[in-house]
Amino acid sequence: MNKKVRVLLIGAAFSADLHMDGYSRCTDIAEIVAICDKDISRVEALGSRYGISGYEVYDNYEKAIEEVDCDLVDICMPNFLHHDVAMAAFKKGRDVISEKPLATTVEDAVEMVEAAAKSGGKLYYAEDWLFAPALNKALSIVEEGAIGKPLYIRARESHCGSHSPFAQTIKYCGGGSMVHLGIHPIGFMLALKNGRWTELTAMTSGGLQNNFIHKGMEGEDWAACMIKFDDGTSALLEANYLTMGGMEDIIDIYGEKGCMHLDLTFSSAISCYSIPGLSYTVEKAEITTGWSKPAVDEKFNLGYVNEIRHFMECCLKGGDARVGLRGIDGLEALKVINLIYRSAKEGVKIINTGLDR
């Protein structure tokens, strides 16, 4: 292994930009050797935005994986392509980062985990919440006993709707707001409780005409899940596409001796009032006029920067990622999401029979 991880980045749009910011801050251990997107103009725009040069440009991911001499393939592609790209990368013996969700179906996700094991490559699952500094600080406060034993956690990600055309069709994305956004609180809770959930009950808006706002979208635009863990903790995990004014990433922790409220999006030290408006305030904000809380280093605060560094360090060592960030964790999160959809559709409570209690 070289001293730097040689990365082939596949996809050059929204999430690729989040990852590139991370790579631009760990040039000591990572190097982008190639970028692929079927829209070459996006590759060029991304490269010039981060001031990199000397990388190879591809518009076909199969050719890129076949030809590029790299250590790791980073998949920033629509959900339905995570599986095929990862399988091709493992065939070449590469390590892989997959954006969330790991795949659109549990079957595909299982194949990815198995292919990684067979090839000896590592599958890293990009759950950025686990690197959000505020969330980690909150967990250290819990650890020191400052709010006593946590009893109930409420967490949500929500915004006004995905910008991606692939997010409208279940075949391409796997569901609605729960699989796109709720997967963050789900992944966080599963990592926190080592996957030891005991029962869950869920409701969703149902998709298409049953949705509140997004009537053309096959997946739901609102979903919520009550879930219990074997240490007695309960959680309410929610996702929706009904939220205007910017993305909400909010976590409330209620303990025996105190409570904590976290706001990953709007916790800026700046309050700004603007009549003409700013060029940008926070992710998914429709307008920037009037009062706003412009994010200070949003990508760092949402966890992407430390996520990329962690994966690069793991790749250099040839080791697994932390709990919550391995392929099997992405698979477990997807399984829970599917059970949430089943609970909502059938109106049933799901008991986790896979736990040896």
Ligand SMILES: NC(=O)c1ccc[n+]([C@@H]2O[C@H](COP(=O)([O-])OP(=O)(O)OC[C@H]3O[C@@H](n4cnc5c(N)ncnc54)[C@H](O)[C@@H]3O)[C@@H](O)[C@H]2O)c1
């Ligand atoms: N962790 C997060 O917070 C977060 C945020 C946004 C998106 N994501 C995830 O990142 C992934 C990508 O999302 P996005 O918002 O960047 O999507 P996007 O639709 O903005 O971009 C996807 C890119 O892939 C390219 N592409 C599509 N098919 C291709 C093909 N066959 N060959 C080559 N290029 C192809 C498109 O041209 C586009 O540039 C999704 O899985 C999404 O869930 C994660």
